[in-house]
Amino acid sequence: MTERDSVSALGSVLDPLGIGWVLIGALAANRYRKTTRTTQDVDLLLVDFGPGLDALEAALRSAGWTVRRATPGGEMLRARHPAYGLADLIVAGTEYERTAIARSRTESASPSTSIRVLAPEDVIVFKLIAGRAQDLADIEAILAADPVLDDDYLDGWAGAWDVLETLRQLREAAR
Numbered sequence: 058m059t060e061r062d063s064v065s066a067l068g069s070v071l072d073p074l075g076i077g078w079v080l081i082g083a084l085a086a087n088r089y090r091k092t093t094r095t096t097q098d099v100d101l102l103l104v105d106f107g108p109g110l111d112a113l114e115a116a117l118r119s120a121g122w123t124v125r126r127a128t129p130g131g132e133m134l135r136a137r138h139p140a141y142g143l144a145d146l147i148v149a150g151t152e153y154e155r156t157a158i159a160r161s162r163t164e165s166a167s168p169s170t171s172i173r174v175l176a177p178e179d180v181i182v183f184k185l186i187a188g189r190a191q192d193l194a195d196i197e198a199i200l201a202a203d204p205v206l207d208d209d210y211l212d213g214w215a216g217a218w219d220v221l222e223t224l225r226q227l228r229e230a231a232r
Contacts, residue, residue: 063099063141064172070116077105079161079173081183082145086195088164089177091202094195098143102175104158106148110134113146153214157182177204178211185220193227200231 064080071078079085082100087093106113114124117136127133127145134146149155157179163171175183177199184192215221 063138063144065170066120066138066141067099067101067136067144067146068170068172070120070122071101071103071113074108074112074116075105076103076108076113077158077173078103078146079158079175081147081175081180083191083195085175085180086184086199088174089180089202089204090195090198092198094198098145099141100145100147102147102149102154102158104149104155110148153182153217156214178206178214181206181211181224182214182218182220185215185223186218188220188223193223196224196227197231200227 064084068078078101080100081102082098083094083096084099110126114134117124117134120138121140122136122138122144124134124136127135132148132150134148136144136146138144147154149158157175158173160176160179161173162176164174165171181196181199184196211224212221215224
């Protein structure tokens with residue numbers, strides 16, 4: 058299965074429910090790197106969550122996914138499908154997440170399909186917040202690709218999440 062198959066399969070569950078979604082994580086980071094890296098899952102940030110978690114869980118199960126709530130309040134769902142693999146579905150709950158969704162970009166996934174993807178600045182902020190070694194490596198790869206970035210926006214949110222010093226170190230290393 059390809060990334061496109063997994064994302065399309067999830068979209069076919071989310072779209073009829075009216076749940077907006079944006080691609081995040083490694084698959085979003087791959088859009089801004091010179092070379093892609095493999096990943097074990099699809100990460101989506103969900104918005105416009107009208108029908109609620111119960112309806113989403115039922116729809117995913119009907120489509121062959123097993124689902125569990127990864128957090129007590131259900132802010133993150135972990136889903137697994139025998140053909141499409143793993144997915145983490147995160148319900149946007151912070152001002153920052155809603156801002157990132159509003160700034161996301163529409164990209165062509167195939168000639169007939171488009172998807173929303175985080176802007177590069179927001180991929181970097183999400184990865185700074187997560188702070189794992191692979192996330193920092195993704196940031197290094199994005200910075201090495203030298204994309205045009207809104208540094209004021211990036212610095213503002215990195216400061217708000219108290220990860221500005223890590224961003225500065227990564228920028229320095231990229232020079």
